[in-house]
Amino acid sequence: MNDNNQDLRVDIGGGLKLNNPVMTASGTFGYGREFESFTELDSLGAIVVKGISLRPRPGNPPPRIVETACGMLNAIGLENVGLEAFIKDKLPYLKGHKCPLIVNILGDSIEEYRHLAAGLDQEEGISAIELNISCPNVKKGGVAFGSQPDLARELTTTVRQATSLPLIVKLSPNVSDIGAMARAAETGGANAVSLINTLIGMAIDIRLKKPVLANITGGLSGPAIKPVALRMVWQAADAVHIPVIGIGGISTWQDAMEFIMAGASAIQVGTANFFNPAAVDEIQAGIRRYMRENNINQLHTLIGAARGGK
Template sequence: MNTFQPDLRVQLGSLQLRNPVLTASGTFGYAEEFSSFVNLNMLGGIIVKGISLEPRAGNPPPRIVETACGMLNAIGLENVGVARFISEKMPYLRTLTAPLIVNILGDSVEEYGELARRLDEVPGISALELNISCPNVKKGGVAFGSSPELAFAVTAATRKATKLPLIVKLSPNVTDITVMAKAVEEAGADAVSLINTLIGMAIDAERRRPRLANLIGGLSGPAIKPIALRMVWQTARAVSIPVIGIGGIGTAEDAVEFLLAGASAVQVGTAHFYDPSAAEHIIAGLEEYLRRQGEERVTDIIGALDTGGS
């Protein structure tokens, strides 16, 4: 019986994580909400819900609906805004030892740059994650994440505004996600995370009405895992920066699949809605998998998928 302690440390650019399991933005609040369910200091990293320059109220309810093997959400990026985040949320977050990654969002390149500048000197922040699925209001509502040119522009502007490691979260709602990944890599991203939610819809047949007040929302959960795995595998082969896998990760086996496909770390999202301790369980399961496989370091399985020479 193997009893050794596997080395779970991974590197994302200049950011070292004690293990490759992070929380996904939008599913973990500001972390304190989960403090009674999980040992926050055991996590590889904590990514808080997206922060904008000004507070956002989000969309009217209903804004979450369960679907087959997943869920749709149309929260509308509700958050307290950067000023209140710094004054109200950071004091608690600074007490944690897990690296803190702040997800940021904006409606223009200038807003992303301003957010990065304001967060750059805030003690306790380890990295930024750019949500580029937001519409650029100055370009007629075209999402930053659907245009390589816009993705490059917002990444470059944010890179210029901060010294913090920069992760860009990619949207799957594109023709070729590797094109987007290469664009943000060229613009200075230190890593990419993927995938964000897929656009979906749910209908109440009896009432003949949409189940979401916003009509459409973002699909997440186990239903999107095969798509996410495919995109992570493609992206890891296309760029030289680390890839963080997201999409339907609820077990250690799920996490291992993403690591084998080339992800250097993973984010746990929708699983938190039915198992608030999911991330902690995945870390323990990952350790057991490595012992069972006789692997001393988690980095040894990253990209180790055997494709039969194809």
């Protein structure tokens, strides 16, 4: 049986179908070009670019990152080029590729998110918007949107009205009830939810007797968070009827299959891109191999396979 017999297509809502479920996570894949020497950009399920704000953001002071056991903490502070430069300098390159482009957006106010969505709605070559309501490293707004269901729903509703593009809401794990947050996004009109963003953590330099990161706290990512992410994807899939996109420490094809079997319709690879820039290709190849060896023709039949019909 050759590769063409495997159908890896998945539906992530709002009419957006991907050729395969392997996407890149925002903030770990630059604007695509950084990885052109290492991966086949055209054959990715989708590229999710570094989060864009209305105006450029310089990010946080250094140190911004530190390695932890099987993971890393980051407090980049959403450094990005801003909407205008993104459209002018980054979008033309990305539009030249076959894979769907998903633009992650972030703001300090509902108004800012609305402007961003409306601005991107006018551009060609964008397949969906991912609403980042969950970055832990900015002082204003972001965290409140990500932790209060009412605010998340209101924000989603507003952005929904500003664009006809498929809308994904990226959820924070730093909440007490992930199901409530997923439902808030669904009620607000989201076509899918993606989760998890990073878990808030910290590290202390015992020689200097102070936090390692200038921001004090940072977002924990990498293989260390995978079991937590998997549990939350399972719970979110319980809570909503829209597709769930799994994120959190996915580094191998086996990790990806776990998320799909937990109920994720697609997955995003994040921190693994940093230590293995070919990770997305290897994960896709691994999924194909698994399907071939197990005589599975259509990947979508495995979504939620571990749930026993639940």
